[in-house]
Amino acid sequence: MADVHAALGGAGLRNVHVREYVRHWAELTGAAQIEVISASDDARLIGEALAEGEILPAGEGRYYSRSYVKDTARSEERTVVATSNPADKGVYNNWRPAGEMRPLLEERMRGASAGKTMYVVPYLMAPVGSPLERYAAGVELTDCRTVALHIIRMARVGVHYIDNLADQNSFVRAVHVTGDLEKLGQGTPSDQRYFVTIADERTILHFGSSYGGNALLGKIAHGLRQAAYDGWASGEFLAEQFMLIGIADKLTGKRYHVCGGFPSASGKTNLAMMLAPDALAGRYRVDFYGDDIAWLRADPDDGKIYAINPEFGVFGVAKDTSEITNPAALASVAPGTGTLFTNVAYNSHTQEVWWEGRTPAPPADVAGWRDWTGTLISERPAEDADAPWAHPNSRFTTALANVPNVAPDFDDPRGVPIDAIIFGGRTRDREPLIRAITDLAEGVYDGLTLGAEATFAAEGVEGLLRYDPMSMRPFMSYPEGAYAAHWLKVIGSAASQPIFAHVNWFRRDPGDGHYLWPGYRDNLRPLLWLLRLKEGEVRGRQTPVGIIPAKDELDLDGIAATPEELETILSIDTPRWKQEIKHREQHLEQFAGLPEEIWQAHRRVAAALHRAD
Numbered sequence: 001m002a003d004v005h006a007a008l009g010g011a012g013l014r015n016v017h018v019r020e021y022v023r024h025w026a027e028l029t030g031a032a033q034i035e036v037i038s039a040s041d042d043a044r045l046i047g048e049a050l051a052e053g054e055i056l057p058a059g060e061g062r063y064y065s066r067s068y069v070k071d072t073a074r075s076e077e078r079t080v081v082a083t084s085n086p087a088d089k090g091v092y093n094n095w096r097p098a099g100e101m102r103p104l105l106e107e108r109m110r111g112a113s114a115g116k117t118m119y120v121v122p123y124l125m126a127p128v129g130s131p132l133e134r135y136a137a138g139v140e141l142t143d144c145r146t147v148a149l150h151i152i153r154m155a156r157v158g159v160h161y162i163d164n165l166a167d168q169n170s171f172v173r174a175v176h177v178t179g180d181l182e183k184l185g186q187g188t189p190s191d192q193r194y195f196v197t198i199a200d201e202r203t204i205l206h207f208g209s210s211y212g213g214n215a216l217l218g219k220i221a222h223g224l225r226q227a228a229y230d231g232w233a234s235g236e237f238l239a240e241q242f243m244l245i246g247i248a249d250k251l252t253g254k255r256y257h258v259c260g261g262f263p264s265a266s267g268k269t270n271l272a273m274m275l276a277p278d279a280l281a282g283r284y285r286v287d288f289y290g291d292d293i294a295w296l297r298a299d300p301d302d303g304k305i306y307a308i309n310p311e312f313g314v315f316g317v318a319k320d321t322s323e324i325t326n327p328a329a330l331a332s333v334a335p336g337t338g339t340l341f342t343n344v345a346y347n348s349h350t351q352e353v354w355w356e357g358r359t360p361a362p363p364a365d366v367a368g369w370r371d372w373t374g375t376l377i378s379e380r381p382a383e384d385a386d387a388p389w390a391h392p393n394s395r396f397t398t399a400l401a402n403v404p405n406v407a408p409d410f411d412d413p414r415g416v417p418i419d420a421i422i423f424g425g426r427t428r429d430r431e432p433l434i435r436a437i438t439d440l441a442e443g444v445y446d447g448l449t450l451g452a453e454a455t456f457a458a459e460g461v462e463g464l465l466r467y468d469p470m471s472m473r474p475f476m477s478y479p480e481g482a483y484a485a486h487w488l489k490v491i492g493s494a495a496s497q498p499i500f501a502h503v504n505w506f507r508r509d510p511g512d513g514h515y516l517w518p519g520y521r522d523n524l525r526p527l528l529w530l531l532r533l534k535e536g537e538v539r540g541r542q543t544p545v546g547i548i549p550a551k552d553e554l555d556l557d558g559i560a561a562t563p564e565e566l567e568t569i570l571s572i573d574t575p576r577w578k579q580e581i582k583h584r585e586q587h588l589e590q591f592a593g594l595p596e597e598i599w600q601a602h603r604r605v606a607a608a609l610h611r612a613d
């Protein structure tokens with residue numbers, strides 16, 4: 001049995017509640033040793049992980065790891081939000097009684113860390129001194145060293161974050177036990193994995209994966225599910241799967257901040273790290289704050305909405321990251337950054353990494369190259385010849401500070417005042433490039449009806465959205481009706497309201513299907529229009545679903561789009577919108593207790609479309 005007192009005492013961790021928590025789980029999981037981790041332990045842990053072969057060198061100051069082949073992503077089916085109150089059951093939160101889930105997890109975790117080290121990782125999901133700091137402290141217990149290395153990059157990690165708490169008992173208890181990955185029946189009817197947030201006990205119990213958000217519990221389990229629940233229960237804030245950027249106008253000296261949600265595969269990380277297009281770079285600068293999570297609160301001092309990124313790093317999808325799609329991301333994983341790559345392709349001779357989209361074609365000389373499963377490319381069976389080298393969900397993990405255009409004030413505890421909240425789906429034919437919404441209820445309504453088009457690859461009907469309210473579907477922790485009401489309350493309590501907008505970079509030509517908008521850096525242009533609209537410098541054109549830029553209002557200097565292409569992306573398709581309204585109605589009807597303001601917004605939009613005939 002591990003000597004908890006000696007380990008915690010040796011690390012200077014005096015908080016008695018932490019000691020009791022660690023003692024309980026060390027005993028239950030049967031861990032052989034306890035080790036308390038601070039960020040300053042990184043170099044030593046890297047050395048140990050290299051020596052054990054858990055990670056491999058990937059050039060100077062960069063590392064590579066492979067996951068178990070059946071452990072490559074989040075699993076929504078195995079994710080549960082538990083509380084003691086059945087009224088907390090929503091449509092998406094997969095609610096179960098806490099009294100049922102805790103014993104189930106304890107049973108799986110019992111003895112499951114035998115012989116292993118339990119790393120005690122005290123962390124903070126907020127800049128130090130943030131008004132939301134009391135919701136941000138946590139202690140993750142993990143039996144996997146590479147997970148500890150990831151947490152050091154993704155959260156602020158150190159004993160002092162937890163030893164100096166005003167309320168010594170106010171920290172999230174986050175327990176991660178890997179389990180025997182080869183015996184868990186991933187994806188089968190006897191799947192043993194469970195990823196549970198017991199939200200009203202501020203306890204997270206994840207069993208059966210060492211990948212991403214399944215294992216880095218500060219991120220989506222604490223940073224989104226737990227924080228959303230805490231934000232609602234306290235009435236104080238919103239926790240959303242949002243990117244967060246700043247836009248500086250060098251001419252006027254003004255700085256704006258935009259946050260927003262995008263369903264998976266809609267380009268959120270690329271947008272978050274966007275640089276200004278060359279033609280506009282003389283005047284504008286885009287600052288990066290965060291690519292995945294924002295916590296939003298109204299500040300009573302100046303009546304504005306403020307946002308922080310609670311994370312400390314980026315856990316970005318590697319696939320399709322290139323000099324064209326995201327040069328800032330490439331710079332952030334350059335040699336010397338301490339980046340950890342997971343499940344990309346790796347060259348065991350040269351220590352290089354590669355993923356689909358990194359360059360137009362894979363390396364021509366395949367000598368030494370292995371795919372994400374570790375198989376030599378030269379030895380892959382013929383039937384696997386076309387299989388990707390990197391897993392589609394392969395990742396890079398790097399600290400925020402490595403992003404070249406990280407905002408100078410990214411660590412400011414107050415956060416940044418929000419001018420605009422945007423939602424963006426992936427829609428081929430109906431959504432314009434941007435439509436602005438000035439009414440709060442209509443903005444929240446737009447977020448609740450966010451979705452991505454079903455593709456042939458996923459189940460679903462062409463043209464029908466897979467709704468993903470506010471891009472929070474996998475992270476929702478309390479009922480959707482209450483969620484909508486909480487949005488109206490938090491944002492509504494601000495004296496100066498942000499403007500809302502829906503953006504769509506994916507409109508296609510109705511004839512040959514080509515993308516009508518170049519995307520990437522040029523996405524700054526519609527955002528600049530939105531901010532000008534908010535400032536009253538442009539008027540736009542009112543449509544039933546929001547305000548669209550008038551043709552001459554978008555700054556198109558340096559853009560090659562034809563007048564016909566522009567005409568299409570600055571229009572709405574009324575018949576398709578009328579179909580969509582019917583789908584939206586069914587979608588919203590699932591949510592008990594949806595505020596009347598949201599239904600009114602829905603009816604206003606529907607009536608305006610009807611009149612548009």
Ligand code: SPV
Pocket residue numbers: 073074211212213214219220292315
């Ligand atoms: C996501 O899937 O939206 C992520 C990655 O941000 S993970 O943390 O693994 O969920």
Ligand code: MN
Pocket residue numbers: 241292
């Ligand atoms: Mn995410």
